[in-house]
Amino acid sequence: MTRNDLRDTIPDVRDGLTRTERIVLYVLHETQRELNGRNVPTAMLYGRVLEYVNISEAELHDYLERLGVR
Secondary structure (H helix, E strand, O other): OOHHHHHHHOOOOOOOOOHHHHHHHHHHHHHHHHOOOOOOOHHHHHHHHOOOOOOOHHHHHHHHHHHOOO
């Protein structure tokens, strides 16, 4: 396992989020701002998250569920 792999899976001591969870929340927030606070379609979010991290659609749904995003 490389150092980047560890950073992607081990929660940060500051807030308990992994790097991938933090990316998902950041992209969600930025996209909501662009859409003037409206809900973000999952397909749009997935496409934008893929620009930062390589995850499957199922993994994105798992992250969203864990983070309590509806």
